[in-house]
Amino acid sequence: MSSMALMVNGRRRTIEVDPATPLLYVLTDDLQLRGPKFGCGLGQCGACTVLAAGRAIRSCITPVSTVREAQITTLEGLGTVENPHPIQQAFIDEQAAQCGFCLSGVILTAKAFLDQNPKASDAEVQQALSDVLCRCFAHTRMFRAIKRYQEQAV
Amino acid sequence: MTMTSDALEALTSAGFSRRHFLKGAGALVVSFSAAPFLDAMPSTQGPVDASPQQIDPTRLDSWIAVAADGTVTAYTGKCELGQGIYTAQMQLIAEELSVPLSRVQLIQCDTSVSPDQGGTSGSRSTPTNFNERNLALAGATAREALLRLASKRLGVAVDQLAVAAGVVSATADSSRRVSYGELVAGRKFDIPLSSSATRKPPSEWKILGRSVPRVDMPAMVTGRLEFVHNVRVPGMLHGRVVRPAAVGATLVSVDESSVGDVPGLVKVVVKKNFVGVVAESEWQAIQAANKLKTAWTRGSGLPSQRDFHKRLRGQTPSQDAFVVSSKDVDETLAHATTVLKATYLYPYQMHGSIGTSCAVVDVRAGKVTIWSATQSVYALRSGTARLLDLAVENVRVIFTRGAGCYGLNGADTVSYDAALLSQAVEKPVRVLLSRTDEMAWENFGSAYVIDQRVGVDAEGAIVAWDYESWFPRHGGRPGHDRPGNVVTGALAGFEPSTVTARRATDPSDSFRNGSNAAPSYVAGCVGGTCGGTGRVKSERVLTHAVRSPFFTGPLRSPSRLQNTFAHECFMDEVAARVKADPVAYRLRHLHDARLSEVVSAAAKAARWEARSSPRPDAGRAGVARGRGIACVLYEGDNGYCAMIAEVEVDQATGRVATKRLVVAHDCGPVSNPDGVRNQIEGGALQGLSRALSEEVTWDDRKVTSIDWRTYRSLPLGFEVPIVESVLINRPDVEAFGAGETSITVVAAAVGNAIFDATGARIREVPFTPERVKKALDARTGTA
Numbered sequence A: 001m002s003s004m005a006l007m008v009n010g011r012r013r014t015i016e017v018d019p020a021t022p023l024l025y026v027l028t029d030d031l032q033l034r035g036p037k038f039g040c041g042l043g044q045c046g047a048c049t050v051l052a053a054g055r056a057i058r059s060c061i062t063p064v065s066t067v068r069e070a071q072i073t074t075l076e077g078l079g080t081v082e083n084p085h086p087i088q089q090a091f092i093d094e095q096a097a098q099c100g101f102c103l104s105g106v107i108l109t110a111k112a113f114l115d116q117n118p119k120a121s122d123a124e125v126q127q128a129l130s131d132v133l134c135r136c137f138a139h140t141r142m143f144r145a146i147k148r149y150q151e152q153a154v
Numbered sequence B: 001m002t003m004t005s006d007a008l009e010a011l012t013s014a015g016f017s018r019r020h021f022l023k024g025a026g027a028l029v030v031s032f033s034a035a036p037f038l039d040a041m042p043s044t045q046g047p048v049d050a051s052p053q054q055i056d057p058t059r060l061d062s063w064i065a066v067a068a069d070g071t072v073t074a075y076t077g078k079c080e081l082g083q084g085i086y087t088a089q090m091q092l093i094a095e096e097l098s099v100p101l102s103r104v105q106l107i108q109c110d111t112s113v114s115p116d117q118g119g120t121s122g123s124r125s126t127p128t129n130f131n132e133r134n135l136a137l138a139g140a141t142a143r144e145a146l147l148r149l150a151s152k153r154l155g156v157a158v159d160q161l162a163v164a165a166g167v168v169s170a171t172a173d174s175s176r177r178v179s180y181g182e183l184v185a186g187r188k189f190d191i192p193l194s195s196s197a198t199r200k201p202p203s204e205w206k207i208l209g210r211s212v213p214r215v216d217m218p219a220m221v222t223g224r225l226e227f228v229h230n231v232r233v234p235g236m237l238h239g240r241v242v243r244p245a246a247v248g249a250t251l252v253s254v255d256e257s258s259v260g261d262v263p264g265l266v267k268v269v270v271k272k273n274f275v276g277v278v279a280e281s282e283w284q285a286i287q288a289a290n291k292l293k294t295a296w297t298r299g300s301g302l303p304s305q306r307d308f309h310k311r312l313r314g315q316t317p318s319q320d321a322f323v324v325s326s327k328d329v330d331e332t333l334a335h336a337t338t339v340l341k342a343t344y345l346y347p348y349q350m351h352g353s354i355g356t357s358c359a360v361v362d363v364r365a366g367k368v369t370i371w372s373a374t375q376s377v378y379a380l381r382s383g384t385a386r387l388l389d390l391a392v393e394n395v396r397v398i399f400t401r402g403a404g405c406y407g408l409n410g411a412d413t414v415s416y417d418a419a420l421l422s423q424a425v426e427k428p429v430r431v432l433l434s435r436t437d438e439m440a441w442e443n444f445g446s447a448y449v450i451d452q453r454v455g456v457d458a459e460g461a462i463v464a465w466d467y468e469s470w471f472p473r474h475g476g477r478p479g480h481d482r483p484g485n486v487v488t489g490a491l492a493g494f495e496p497s498t499v500t501a502r503r504a505t506d507p508s509d510s511f512r513n514g515s516n517a518a519p520s521y522v523a524g525c526v527g528g529t530c531g532g533t534g535r536v537k538s539e540r541v542l543t544h545a546v547r548s549p550f551f552t553g554p555l556r557s558p559s560r561l562q563n564t565f566a567h568e569c570f571m572d573e574v575a576a577r578v579k580a581d582p583v584a585y586r587l588r589h590l591h592d593a594r595l596s597e598v599v600s601a602a603a604k605a606a607r608w609e610a611r612s613s614p615r616p617d618a619g620r621a622g623v624a625r626g627r628g629i630a631c632v633l634y635e636g637d638n639g640y641c642a643m644i645a646e647v648e649v650d651q652a653t654g655r656v657a658t659k660r661l662v663v664a665h666d667c668g669p670v671s672n673p674d675g676v677r678n679q680i681e682g683g684a685l686q687g688l689s690r691a692l693s694e695e696v697t698w699d700d701r702k703v704t705s706i707d708w709r710t711y712r713s714l715p716l717g718f719e720v721p722i723v724e725s726v727l728i729n730r731p732d733v734e735a736f737g738a739g740e741t742s743i744t745v746v747a748a749a750v751g752n753a754i755f756d757a758t759g760a761r762i763r764e765v766p767f768t769p770e771r772v773k774k775a776l777d778a779r780t781g782t783a
Helices: A023-030 A086-093 A103-116 A122-128 A139-153 B005-013 B085-097 B125-129 B134-154 B180-184 B217-221 B282-291 B308-312 B329-335 B377-388 B411-425 B435-441 B487-491 B560-577 B582-589 B593-605 B673-692 B741-758 B769-777
Strands: A002-008 A011-017 A049-052 A055-058 A071-073 B064-066 B072-076 B104-108 B161-164 B167-170 B177-179 B237-241 B251-255 B265-271 B274-279 B293-296 B319-325 B338-346 B358-364 B367-372 B395-399 B429-432 B448-456 B462-473 B538-547 B623-633 B640-650 B655-666 B722-727
Touching (some): A011 A023, A055 A103, A086 A103, A086 A139, B064 B180, B072 B085, B134 B161, B134 B167, B134 B177, B167 B180, B177 B180, B237 B282, B308 B462, B329 B462, B338 B560, B367 B411, B377 B411, B462 B560, B582 B593, B582 B623, B593 B655, B593 B722, B655 B741, B655 B769, B673 B741
Parallel strands (some): A002 A071, B367 B395, B462 B538, B655 B722
Antiparallel strands (some): A049 A055, A049 A071, B064 B072, B265 B274, B319 B538, B338 B448, B358 B367, B358 B429
C-alpha cells in the first residue's frame, strides 16, 4: 500500500492503495464514483472508460500508478443533472440509452475522438467506436446523439 | 402505515440493514424532494411497518398512497431493467389520478413494501399493469375514492366534479375546490381495489400515450444513477467466486495456504462445490480468487460441438408435448402436390450483459437484506431463504438497477453467491462476477433443431404443416424453491430441474402458443376451437425437451425466436417453390386481421416490390442486394410484429451487411411511443447481432466463449442499419408487451433477404461469413 494523489474531476484526491490496483477500483470503491463501470476487466467493452488528459482510456486495465500525473475525468465529471455537458444533453435529447450501463464507453470515447477530430465523417466516428459495446443495442440513437453533439460543437 | 421514526426503528431493530432512510413529515408516506435517481432509489419508503405478508394486492393501500402535500406514491412489482417501464408506470399513475408527473413517485420491487407481482419478465409488465387490473385498476380506484371524498367535502355530486393537477373542483363553480392532500389528510384509503372502477378513456389522455422522456435519463447520462454495482453499506466486504475448472467437475481440495499472503483476505469459503473468497477490498478479492489453488475432478465431459445438433434428435430422456395435432398430417402430406422438407438449427446464445452481475447481501443474526438486480424479488427471497436455511420472513430483497439482463442473466446467481459468502463471514458482502465466471456459467438460451414439412396443393396453397423440434434444457429460473436451477445453488448442493421422460398427449382445453412453436399459418384447432392466426388445418406441432449439458434459461424471446426463425424462413422456402411473392403468400395463409395488417404495413413502409424470391437478376458474383420479410404474433397473444430486412451480401466473402430494417408493430394502446420505438430498435439490432454473430462455444470439458473476443457481439462500430418503426396504435384494445417482438423476427427476415439476394438458403444461425460463403458455394442450378 502506498499513499497516492490523483486529480479526479478537478479535485485532488489522496488515497491509500496498492499501486498495481486498476484505476477503476480506485474510482468506484475508494472514491465511490458511479460513472465508470466494470464491464469485462479486459479492456474489451468500454464500460470503464474515463478521460485521462483528454484521452479515453480503459480504467479496468490501467494501473492507478500510471495515471497519477493525469487529469482524470469520469462521466460525472463532464456535467451534472442540472447542468449536463452538451454531449450528455444530446443523449438526453435523443433518449439514447436503455439500461445506461455502457454510457461511459459510448459518451467519453465519442467525446475524446470528436474533440480531436471535430470534422470527422460518420464512418470515422463509427470506426472510433469499433471497440465499444452496448448490449441493449441503442446504437441508432447513440449515433444520432453523437451527430447532434458534433454539429453543435463545430 | 406511516414511515415514522417508530417504523424505521422497528425495521432496524428487526435486523434489516438500513440505508438512506429519508426522513420527512409526510403522514402516509415520506415525501422526498431530491430527484429520485440522484441517490438511492426511494426503496425504503412507504408502509415499511407492514410485514411482507400484509402487502395485500387486493387493497388499494398496497398500491397507492397520497401524502399530505399531494404527492402520489405508487408501489409496483414491475421494475426498471432498461426498458423504460419505470417512466411508463409513472405516466399511468399521473394520468389516472390527474396529477403532474412531477408529483408522482414510484417504489419498485422491494419485498418489504411492494406487492408481489411475480417477475419482471416475459414482456408481461405492460399487460399486467396497464390493463383493467393491478396498478391501472389501483389508479382508477384511487381516483374514484378521491372523488367520493371530495363530493362529501364539497357537497357536490361526483358527476359535477372535475380534477386537474391533483385538485378537485366543482365544474359549476371552480372556487369550490379541494386538493388530494387535503382530502386524504394523512389517512389510509382502507378500501379494496374496485373491479368496477373505470379507467380514464384514452381519448382524454394527456400524459399516457405521449413520448414522455425517461425520468432516469439525466441521471444515467451524467453517471449519477445508482446501480447495484454502486451499493456500499457500512462494514461491507468484497467477495469473488472460484468456479469449477470444467462442467460437472466436483471439488477435490482447496489449498488455503496458496492465498495466505494475500493482503486483506478475510476468509476462504467452501460449501460443497461452492468456493469463494472474501477480502477487504475488491482488488484483494480478485487477487485471492486468482491465486487460490483448487483441485477439481475432470468433470462430466462435453459432447462434441460439431455434431451436437445431430445428437439432440432422438436423445433420451425426452419430454414431449403436442401444441396442436390434427392427426391427419401424414395423410394430407401423402396427397399433396408438393412436399417440402427442411431442418433449421439454432445455437446456444447468452445474455451477455454489458456489466457482469453484482449483488450486495447482508446476513447477520439470521436476518438477510439483499440488494439485487433480480427480475423476481419475491422468488429470490424464498430461494435465498432455502439456500441459507432461514425463514423466508427474515429475508428482504430490494431491487436495485443492473445492466440490461434480457432474461435470466447472472443476477440471481450472484445474489446467492453474496448470500453464501455473507453468511460465512457474518458481514455484508458485495460480489461482482468476473467476465469469464459470468459467461461460462450463465443460463444460456437454448439451442434448437427444428424439422419441418409442408404440403402444397395444385393451386400452390399450403395444405399441411408438420413441425418437430428438439431443444436441450437444464435448470432455469430458480423460482421460489429451486436454487439449484442456477450454478451457485447447484454447487451448494441443490438439485436443478431436469428433463424427465414424458410422452406427448393430445392437447386438450385450448390452443396455447406461448413458445410460438406453432407457425403463424396454422389454424391452431384444439378442443373444437381454432385459436391460431392461420388457415392451415392439417397441423402437427411436436416438441421434445432433452437434457442440456449447460444451464439454460429464458433469454429474450426464449424459444419464440428460435421457432420463428424456422417457421418464417421455411414459409419463405415454400413461397419461393411456388414462385409466390413472400408478402402476398403470407397474407394468403393468415386469417388474423391484425397480423395481416402489420405485414401489409411493413411492406408499404418499405415500398416492397411484389415478386417472388430470389430476385430475378441475382448474379453469382459481387455484392448482391435482397429483401426479406418475417412476422409473428408474439407468444400467440402478446404483440404483433412484422419486419422487412434489406441486406447486401458480399458474395466473395460471405459477409452480410444489413442496410435497413422496417418494423411494423401493434401492441394495442401505446403508453409511450418513443419508449416503444427504443425497444423496437434495440430488439432489432440485438436480434441482428444474434443472427449474424453470437454463438456459445465449448471444447470437450468447458465453455470457451468467455469474453468479448470469443463471444462476438456487434459493437457500436459496425455498419448500423437504418431502423424504421411503424407503430399501429389501438387505444381501445388490450395492452400487449413490446420488449421481445422485434427481436423475434430478425434472424428470419435477414435469412430471407440473403436468399432473395443470392438464392442461397442459410438454415443455421449465426450467419457468419464462413457459413454464408459455404452456402453460396453450394448453390446449384440457375441463379
